[in-house]
Amino acid sequence: MKVGIIGATGYGGLELIRFLHNHPEVQQIELFTSSDEGAIFSSKFGHLLTIQDTPLQKIDIETLAHLDVVFTSTPSGVTSTLLPPLVGVGPKIIDLSGDYRLKDLEVFEKWYNKQPAPKQLVKQSVYGLTEWNERNIQLAHLVANPGCYPTAVLLSILPLIKEGLIDPNYLVIDAKSGVSGAGNKLSQTTHYSEMNENFSIYKVNEHQHIPEIEQAIELFADVKTTITFNTHLVPMTRGILATTYAPVINGVSNEQLTECLMETYKDHPFVRVVSSGTSIGTSRVKGSNYCDILVKLDERTNRATIVSVIDNLVKGAAGQAIQNMNVQFHMPQTFGLDVIPLFI
Numbered sequence: 322m323k324v325g326i327i328g329a330t331g332y333g334g335l336e337l338i339r340f341l342h343n344h345p346e347v348q349q350i351e352l353f354t355s356s357d358e359g360a361i362f363s364s365k366f367g368h369l370l371t372i373q374d375t376p377l378q379k380i381d382i383e384t385l386a387h388l389d390v391v392f393t394s395t396p397s398g399v400t401s402t403l404l405p406p407l408v409g410v411g412p413k414i415i416d417l418s419g420d421y422r423l424k425d426l427e428v429f430e431k432w433y434n435k436q437p438a439p440k441q442l443v444k445q446s447v448y449g450l451t452e453w454n455e456r457n458i459q460l461a462h463l464v465a466n467p468g469c470y471p472t473a474v475l476l477s478i479l480p481l482i483k484e485g486l487i488d489p490n491y492l493v494i495d496a497k498s499g500v501s502g503a504g505n506k507l508s509q510t511t512h513y514s515e516m517n518e519n520f521s522i523y524k525v526n527e528h529q530h531i532p533e534i535e536q537a538i539e540l541f542a543d544v545k546t547t548i549t550f551n552t553h554l555v556p557m558t559r560g561i562l563a564t565t566y567a568p569v570i571n572g573v574s575n576e577q578l579t580e581c582l583m584e585t586y587k588d589h590p591f592v593r594v595v596s597s598g599t600s601i602g603t604s605r606v607k608g609s610n611y612c613d614i615l616v617k618l619d620e621r622t623n624r625a626t627i628v629s630v631i632d633n634l635v636k637g638a639a640g641q642a643i644q645n646m647n648v649q650f651h652m653p654q655t656f657g658l659d660v661i662p663l664f665i
C-alpha cells in the first residue's frame with residue numbers, strides 16, 4: 322500500500338510515520354508539507370536518519386490521488402478547504418483534525434471559531450471511534466478521526482450509558498493532558514518556563530470537544546445530554562487521564578459496572594479494562610494504542626468514578642487513525658500497532 326501524510330512534520334504526523342514504518346502492508350510512505358518543500362525529512366528529524374531520507378513534497382492533488390490512503394494531520398480549519406477536491410477521486414482519507422467531526426456546521430463554527438467544511442462532505446464523513454463504528458468505517462471514503470479527549474472519555478462511558486447503568490444527565494468529566502496535545506507550535510501556555518511546575522485548567526466550560534462528546538453519546542448510545550467537561554494541562558509530554566463522575570442507577574453494583582465494560586470490549590484488542598485495584602496512570606499506555614479503563618463505585622454517594630488513560634498522540638490521534646485504516650482495508654486492527662507501552 323502507498324500512503325501519504327499531510328502535516329508529516331507535526332507531532333501527529335511523526336507518530337504516523339513511527340507506526341506505519343512497521344506496518345506489514347505499507348510499502349511506501351510519502352510526506353507532504355505546506356512550508357518546506359524539498360527538505361530531506363531525516364535532516365529535519367535526526368531520529369529518522371536512514372529510515373526516512375525522502376524529501377518533503379508539495380501538497381498536490383494529482384500526486385495525492387495516486388495513493389491508497391492519505392492521512393491529514395493539520396491544524397483545524399485546513400482540511401475544510403484542502404480535502405474537497407480529493408474526496409472520492411482515489412485514496413481513502415483519514416483526517417486527524419476536527420474539521421469533519423461535528424455534523425452541525427453552526428456548532429462547528431461556534432466552538433472552533435472557523436469556517437466549516439462543505440456540508441455534503443461533513444455529511445458523508447464517518448466518525449472514527451473505531452470500537453464503536455467499525456461497520457461504517459469499513460465503507461467510509463472520509464474518516465473524521467476523533468479528538469484525543471473524546472476518545473478517552475467516550476470509550477469509558479459509552480458502554481455504561483448504553484446499558485443504562487449510569488445516569489447520563491449529570492456527567493461531570495475532568496480531563497488532563499500532556500503538552501504534546503497542543504501540537505508543535507510554540508505558545509505562551511506551552512512555553513517551558515510557564516508550563517513546567519504549573520498544573521493549569523484551560524478553556525473552562527468552552528472546550529471544543531464538548532459538542533463532539535455530546536454528539537457521540539447521542540450517536541452511539543441514543544441519549545441526548547449535556548455534559549460538564551473541563552481540561553487541564555499537566556507538565557509532561559504525553560498522555561491523557563480522563564475522570565468521569567456519574568450517578569449510578571439505584572441497585573447497580575461495582576461488579577456490574579466492571580462486567581459491562583469487560584463484556585463490551587472483550588473482542589477489542591486495544592481497550593483493556595482494569596478489573597481490580599484503585600490506581601491507574603498514563604505510563605501504562607505511553608507510546609501505545611491502548612486505552613485502559615478503571616471503574617469504581619462509591620457506595621457512600623452512589624456515584625461511579627470512571628477513569629481512562631490513553632496516549633494522546635497514539636490512541637488519541639495517529640494510532641487510532643491507523644486502526645481505522647486497517648478497518649477500511651479489512652486488515653487486522655493490530656497491524657502496525659502491536660507494541661508494548663513505554664512504561665518507564
Ligand SMILES: NC(=O)C1=CN([C@@H]2O[C@H](COP(=O)(O)OP(=O)(O)OC[C@H]3O[C@@H](n4cnc5c(N)ncnc54)[C@H](OP(=O)(O)O)[C@@H]3O)[C@@H](O)[C@H]2O)C=CC1
Pocket residue numbers: 327328329330331332333334353354355356357394395396397399417418419467468469501502503504505506633634637638
Ligand atoms: N497533538 C495531539 O495530541 C492531537 C492532535 N489532534 C489534531 O490533529 C491535528 C494535528 O495535530 P498535531 O500534529 O499535534 O499538530 P502540529 O501543530 O504538531 O502539526 C501540524 C502540521 O500541519 C502542517 N500545517 C500547518 N498549516 C498547514 C496548512 N495550512 N496546510 C497544510 N499543512 C499545514 C504543518 O506542517 P508543514 O509546515 O510541514 O506543512 C504542521 O507540522 C490537529 O488538528 C490537532 O487538533 C487530534 C488528536 C490529538
Ligand SMILES: CC(=O)N[C@@H](CCC(=O)OP(=O)(O)O)C(=O)O
Pocket residue numbers: 397417418419467468469470498499500501502503529530552554
Ligand atoms: C493540551 C491541548 O492543548 N490539547 C488540545 C487538543 C487539541 C485537539 O485534539 O483538537 P482538535 O479538536 O482540533 O483535534 C486542546 O485542548 O485544544
